[in-house]
Each structure stands twice: as C-alpha cells, then as structure tokens.
Amino acid sequence: MSDTKLIEVKDLAKHFEVRAQGAREDKALLKAVDGVSLDICEGEILGIVGESGCGKSTLGKTVLRLQEKTSGQVLYRGEDLFAMGRVDMKEMTKNIQMIFQDPYSSLNPRKKVAQIIGQPLRIHNAGTPAEQITRIDHLMDEVGLNPKFKRRYPHQFSGGQRQRIGIARALALGPEFIVCDEAVSALDVSVQAQILNLLLDLQVRHGFTYMFISHDLAVVEFIATRILVMYLGRVVEIASKDELVNQHVHPYTKALFEAFPVTDPRARKGKKQIVMGDVPSPIHPPTGCHFHPRCPYAEPRCREQYPPLREISPGHSVACWVV
Amino acid sequence: MKDTTKNTNKVLLSMEHLNFSFNIQRGVVKAVRDLSLTIREGETLTLVGESGCGKSVTAHAINQLNPMPPGEVVSGSINFKGRDLLTLPMHEIEALRGTQISMIFQEPMTALNPVFTIGSQIADVFMTHQKISKQEGLKRAVHLLDLVKIPSPETRVHSYPHQLSGGMRQRAMIAMALASPEPGLMIADEPTTALDVTIQAQILDLLNDLKSKVNMSILLITHDMGVVAEMADRVAVMYAGRKVEEADVFSIFEEPRHPYTLGLLNSLPSNQKYKGARRLEAIDGTVPDLLTIGEGCPFCNRCTFALPICSKEFPGETVITEEHSVWCHNHKAVEEIIAK
Numbered sequence: 001m002s003d004t005k006l007i008e009v010k011d012l013a014k015h016f017e018v019r020a021q022g023a024r025e026d027k028a029l030l031k032a033v034d035g036v037s038l039d040i041c042e043g044e045i046l047g048i049v050g051e052s053g054c055g056k057s058t059l060g061k062t063v064l065r066l067q068e069k070t071s072g073q074v075l076y077r078g079e080d081l082f083a084m085g086r087v088d089m090k091e092m093t094k095n096i097q098m099i100f101q102d103p104y105s106s107l108n109p110r111k112k113v114a115q116i117i118g119q120p121l122r123i124h125n126a127g128t129p130a131e132q133i134t135r136i137d138h139l140m141d142e143v144g145l146n147p148k149f150k151r152r153y154p155h156q157f158s159g160g161q162r163q164r165i166g167i168a169r170a171l172a173l174g175p176e177f178i179v180c181d182e183a184v185s186a187l188d189v190s191v192q193a194q195i196l197n198l199l200l201d202l203q204v205r206h207g208f209t210y211m212f213i214s215h216d217l218a219v220v221e222f223i224a225t226r227i228l229v230m231y232l233g234r235v236v237e238i239a240s241k242d243e244l245v246n247q248h249v250h251p252y253t254k255a256l257f258e259a260f261p262v263t264d265p266r267a268r269k270g271k272k273q274i275v276m277g278d279v280p281s282p283i284h285p286p287t288g289c290h291f292h293p294r295c296p297y298a299e300p301r302c303r304e305q306y307p308p309l310r311e312i313s314p315g316h317s318v319a320c321w322v323v
Numbered sequence: 324m325k326d327t328t329k330n331t332n333k334v335l336l337s338m339e340h341l342n343f344s345f346n347i348q349r350g351v352v353k354a355v356r357d358l359s360l361t362i363r364e365g366e367t368l369t370l371v372g373e374s375g376c377g378k379s380v381t382a383h384a385i386n387q388l389n390p391m392p393p394g395e396v397v398s399g400s401i402n403f404k405g406r407d408l409l410t411l412p413m414h415e416i417e418a419l420r421g422t423q424i425s426m427i428f429q430e431p432m433t434a435l436n437p438v439f440t441i442g443s444q445i446a447d448v449f450m451t452h453q454k455i456s457k458q459e460g461l462k463r464a465v466h467l468l469d470l471v472k473i474p475s476p477e478t479r480v481h482s483y484p485h486q487l488s489g490g491m492r493q494r495a496m497i498a499m500a501l502a503s504p505e506p507g508l509m510i511a512d513e514p515t516t517a518l519d520v521t522i523q524a525q526i527l528d529l530l531n532d533l534k535s536k537v538n539m540s541i542l543l544i545t546h547d548m549g550v551v552a553e554m555a556d557r558v559a560v561m562y563a564g565r566k567v568e569e570a571d572v573f574s575i576f577e578e579p580r581h582p583y584t585l586g587l588l589n590s591l592p593s594n595q596k597y598k599g600a601r602r603l604e605a606i607d608g609t610v611p612d613l614l615t616i617g618e619g620c621p622f623c624n625r626c627t628f629a630l631p632i633c634s635k636e637f638p639g640e641t642v643i644t645e646e647h648s649v650w651c652h653n654h655k656a657v658e659e660i661i662a663k
C-alpha cells in the first residue's frame with residue numbers, strides 16, 4: 001500500500017427523480033448518494049458496508065462514471081472523470097472496472113464464455129484476434145477456469161464459476177481499480193471463500209486497488225484494509241479496518257455490529273441491544289441525522305441538523321453529534 | 324461444559340428414511356435421500372447446507388407443498404403426533420396446515436394475499452378454527468400484531484401487505500402462523516435471508532421470544548451459520564440431499580466430525596482463526612449434479628479426507644455421543660485435526 005491517492009471523491013451526490021408513492025403525479029427526489037467524500041490510496045481495499053438501499057451500488061457506479069453524477073467530483077490520479085470527453089473516458093475504462101453481484105444476470109446467456117471474456121478486448125481493439133485468443137486462455141487460467149470450457153454458455157457453469165467469468169472479463173484490459181459490488185453475496189460460503197481468495201491473490205499479483213461493497217460485515221471485515229459505513233446516502237463512519245471493528249463509535253455502526261450474527265453459539269447470551277424500527281425511506285429521510293429515530297442516544301439537535309463528518313483520531317471520522 | 328440441558332421432551336415430529344425425487348425429462352433428481360429427522364417439543368432444529376442441497380424440499384415434504392408430479396415420495400414416513408402425514412388424505416393435511424403446522428417463507432408475499440388487509444387475513448385464520456365474529460377476529464389480530472411487535476397495530480391491522488416494509492410483512496406472516504389454536508410446529512424457510520441485518524436481528528429475537536411464550540417447535544432452514552449459531556438447539560447438516568452430520572449446536576461448531584461441516588466452518592470469514600490472515604481455507608470444487616449422483620458419499624469429490632470406499636458406498640451412522648452422529652467413513656481423521 002502506498003500513500004498515492006488513486007481516487008478522490010469530493011462531495012459526490014447522485015439524486016434520482018422518482019414518482020412519490022401514492023401521490024398523484026408528484027415527483028420526489030431520492031438522494032441515493034448525498035455528499036460523499038473519500039480517498040482511496042493505491043493498493044488499498046476500501047470496504048463499504050450498510051443496509052439495503054443505503055446507496056452502496058450507486059456510489060460504486062458513480063465513482064466509475066457508469067452513470068452521471070448530480071454534483072461533486074471524482075478524481076482519478078488527479079484527473080476529473082466527469083470532465084472527460086468520450087474518447088478519454090473510453091480510454092479510462094481500461095483502468096477502472098466493476099464486478100457485479102449477480103453472476104446470473106450480469107452475463108449474456110446467449111454468448112459463449114470466450115466471447116464474454118473477450119468482449120472488452122474487441123471493443124478496445126486490444127491486440128490481433130490471435131493475441132486476443134491467447135489472452136482469453138490466459139485470463140481463464142488466471143481465475144481458475146479451464147480454458148477447455150471457453151465454448152460453453154454461462155448456464156453450463158455453477159454460480160462460483162460464473163462469478164469467475166465476470167472476474168476474468170473485468171481483468172481483460174489490465175485495470176488498476178476495481179469496484180466489487182456484492183461480488184460474493186450470491187454464493188454459498190464454501191464457494192464464497194474460493195472467490196475471496198482469488199480476489200486477494202489477484203490483488204497481490206497485480207497490485208489492484210479495490211472498492212469492496214458488501215452488506216456482509218464478516219466478509220468486509222476479512223478482506224478490507226479500511227471500512228466505510230453508509231446510512232441513507234451518507235458516510236456515518238470511516239476508519240482503518242482494525243479501528244472500525246474494535247473502536248467504532250457511531251450508534252449505527254454499533255447497531256450493525258450488535259445485529260450481525262456471530263458464528264459462535266456461546267456468544268449468544270448476554271447480547272443484544274437490538275436497534276428497533278425500520279430502515280427509513282430514502283425519499284423522505286428523517287430530518288437532521290437520518291438515524292435519529294432509531295438511535296438510543298438521540299438528543300434534540302440530532303433531530304434538527306445533520307452532523308458533519310469530523311475526524312476524531314487520525315484516519316477515523318464519524319458523523320454524530322453525540323460522540 | 325454443555326449448557327444445553329438435554330431436551331427430554333416428547334417427540335413432536337419424526338421423519339424416517341425419507342426419499343424424495345423429482346422425475347423430470349432429463350432423468351430423476353434425487354433431491355432428498357434417506358433422511359431421518361426428529362423434532363422435539365419446544366426445540367429449534369436447524370437444517371443447514373448449500374443452495375440446492377434439499378432443505379426446502381424436506382420442509383415442503385412435511386406439509387406436502389412440493390409439486391406432485393414431478394415430485395414423488397419414493398419411500399419413508401413422517402410421523403406427527405402419532406400419525407403418518409404421508410398417508411393422510413389431502414383434506415386432513417390441509418386442516419393441519421396453518422393449525423398445527425405453520426410455515427413462514429423467505430418471501431412473505433408468497434404467503435400473504437395482496438388484495439386483503441393483513442388484519443382480515445389473520446382474522447380469517449381464527450375464524451376457520453373457531454366460531455367467532457369478524458369483529459372478534461380483528462380484535463385478536465390486533466393483539467397478535469402487537470405480540471410480534473408491529474408498531475401501532477390498531478392502524479396496521481387495516482394495511483395491505485404492499486404497504487408494509489419487508490420486516491413488517493415477515494412479522495405479519497409470523498402473526499398469521501400464531502393465529503392457529505395450537506401452533507405446534509413452525510417451519511421457517513430462510514425467514515430472514517431477504518432482510519437487512521438489523522431487521523433480521525429483530526425477527527430472530529422475536530422467534531426466540533415467542534418460542535418460550537407459546538411452547539412451539541421450530542424447524543429453521545438457513546444457509547447462514549451465523550443464524551444457526553444464534554438460534555439452534557440442534558443442527559442437521561445436509562449436503563446434496565443427504566444428512567451428513569447432526570448434533571447439538573455446540574458440538575457442531577466446536578467438535579465437527581464431518582469434513583463438510585469442518586470445511587463450512589473453515590470457509591467462514593468470521594472464523595476466529597482468520598484474525599489478521601489473508602487467506603481462507605476454502606473447499607475446492609463444486610456440488611455434484613443430483614441427476615447423475617451415484618451411491619457413494621456426495622461430498623467425496625471435494626473431500627480432502629476421502630478414502631477409496633467413499634465414492635462407492637454412503638457410510639452408515641457413527642454415534643459420537645447421544646446427541647451427535649456423523650455419516651463419514653473417515654470421521655476419525657477429522658477428529659484428529661480438531662484435537663490439534
């Protein structure tokens with residue numbers, strides 16, 4: 001890991017216009033990502049955790065400019081992604097890639113594996129056709145797929161193997177930065193472990209930088225070097241892995257760790273300050289701190305004003321009025 | 324020290340040597356093979372295993388929700404309170420469903436009717452079993468919604484399923500299960516898999532709370548070892564249609580004897596031994612195809628302990644303790660590893 005900043009995200013927002021439920025034709029604004037700032041250094045694995053709908057995937061996609069932003073900036077090695085023209089942006093996609101959650105729907109069922117993995121090579125005219133074939137064999141080998149199977153279709157592979165196909169495709173152009181969006185969530189644990197090992201091996205071999213999105217705290221705790229916790233479009237806490245796991249202070253982070261089932265039946269008793277209430281709607285988030293209606297420590301000002309993200313120790317920031 | 328006091332309660336359900344297959348065009352899918360399970364009164368038995376190993380088919384065999392055909396009970400029996408469910412006429416099964424055997428699913432929308440309010444659906448369950456008015460049924464529904472901790476139950480009783488959040492729907496479905504006069508067995512098939520962790524924690528807590536209040540037994544199906552650790556009294560581990568190990572929850576986590584159980588625990592990133600490590604001990608390979616599966620142990624192609632006999636013959640039961648059994652030719656090798 002180095003101190004060179006690969007990615008700088010500055011006050012990034014992504015809002016969607018949605019039809020408000022129930023109301024006639026009323027448009028409402030859904031602030032999926034609402035003012036997120038973060039840096040990712042070369043060689044780092046930044047884990048992003050948070051519950052369904054908190055904006056993890058939207059953050060990942062917007063950081064890669066797979067969709068346009070509403071406001072803010074994303075710098076890649078100092079260059080503003082959203083200021084790039086089409087040609088530069090196409091060139092940029094060689095460096096930045098995404099691995100998706102669903103190994104079933106993210107692969108075209110009518111294409112053979114070799115075509116799927118080779119697609120980025122063809123789009124970017126990377127090498128002669130013969131070189132592309134060699135490259136495909138090499139990629140399959142690298143992710144643990146037998147190149148013999150390259151003429152098969154995705155449905156002829158298991159879930160774990162399909163995820164390997166997706167990974168091979170992401171590696172095709174030799175990227176530096178990969179967003180893994182729930183890359184192992186759809187897999188059984190025994191297969192999930194294989195894929196986590198593969199992602200770590202590849203990182204060591206190629207010096208990749210990952211943004212690793214998952215709702216599974218145990219997976220993130222294992223793979224990440226730094227962890228960011230999101231709640232309704234905002235960063236509530238960020239710290240190095242060890243600090244976040246052992247010294248988290250935000251009441252939502254605490255709730256998340258309390259709720260996450262521990263794989264030790266003896267740790268069952270003596271637990272449980274279960275946070276009550278539902279995850280609120282992102283269309284009409286609570287005023288002030290979005291977590292305050294579920295927060296056992298909420299004070300009057302938590303209802304009125306959103307707390308700023310402030311550093312409480314080097315590299316450890318938290319957005320909470322109470323801590 | 325074992326802190327589970329041995330459950331000496333009466334046996335509520337016993338499944339004996341169930342073989343369940345699906346006859347499809349390409350052949351016979353042996354989804355469940357020679358499966359025996361016992362559920363005692365007041366206990367939670369969890370069925371754990373990878374996707375496709377036969378957990379749901381097993382659960383559905385109990386209240387006969389598997390599609391028949393293509394599904395077929397090849398052999399076996401399921402005794403519930405002294406009667407074999409597999410030989411009962413359909414109308415008696417239907418009478419048991421929702422009265423003494425209730426079921427909650429991963430996706431509550433499959434069990435809730437979208438065009439009726441949840442209150443009316445819960446009231447209906449009361450009314451099919453007792454001669455009470457709709458008014459009285461609704462009143463009891465409010466009480467149940469309160470019991471499952473749905474906020475402002477007097478208002479929510481008039482809500483339609485789509486107006487509730489995922490967690491609330493799951494609670495409503497649990498409330499419906501509780502509306503039966505004597506909830507003996509609740510079958511919960513991945514009840515929290517689609518929910519956020521904070522909501523999952525609430526639902527699991529609720530189930531535990533209810534179990535002690537209503538004296539019901541729970542057959543809990545999950546692929547999540549965290550949920551197993553949180554909920555189970557006893558655990559049956561399944562692999563490709565077979566039960567490979569069964570024990571009290573502590574023995575499963577602390578003294579597994581089957582290579583698959585051991586592999587499963589080693590695959591967990593939360594395993595304490597990975598603190599600071601950068602590599603997991605994964606199980607190589609993939610689950611075999613149930614269409615072409617042979618007579619040997621279904622795990623043998625992925626098993627690092629496999630002996631020549633493993634691919635030919637499924638092992639018989641080895642009793643480790645009264646509460647703990649394993650089906651493995653080479654369980655001694657696993658025992659040695661664990662002892663280290």
Ligand SMILES: Nc1ncnc2c1ncn2[C@@H]1O[C@H](COP(=O)(O)OP(=O)(O)OP(=O)(O)O)[C@@H](O)[C@H]1O
Nearest residue numbers: 016030032051052053054055056057058059215282
């Ligand atoms: N294209 C879109 N149009 C409208 N709303 C959207 C769109 N994409 C995402 N959203 C909304 O933005 C919010 C954040 O969604 P996102 O997919 O980023 O969440 P997430 O944290 O990845 O959730 P999950 O864990 O379920 O994948 C959600 O409320 C979602 O419904």
Ligand SMILES: Nc1ncnc2c1ncn2[C@@H]1O[C@H](COP(=O)(O)OP(=O)(O)OP(=O)(O)O)[C@@H](O)[C@H]1O
Nearest residue numbers: 345352354373374375376377378379380381393613
């Ligand atoms: N209607 C059906 N026709 C043919 N095969 C079926 C049918 N229903 C289930 N199966 C097969 O039976 C096997 C067991 O399925 P089951 O649904 O019990 O798995 P499971 O353990 O519940 O998995 P999951 O964790 O994914 O829910 C699978 O191989 C499945 O493909």
Ligand SMILES: [Mg+2]
Nearest residue numbers: 056057058182
């Ligand atoms: Mg997502």
Ligand SMILES: [Mg+2]
Nearest residue numbers: 378379380512
């Ligand atoms: Mg199932």
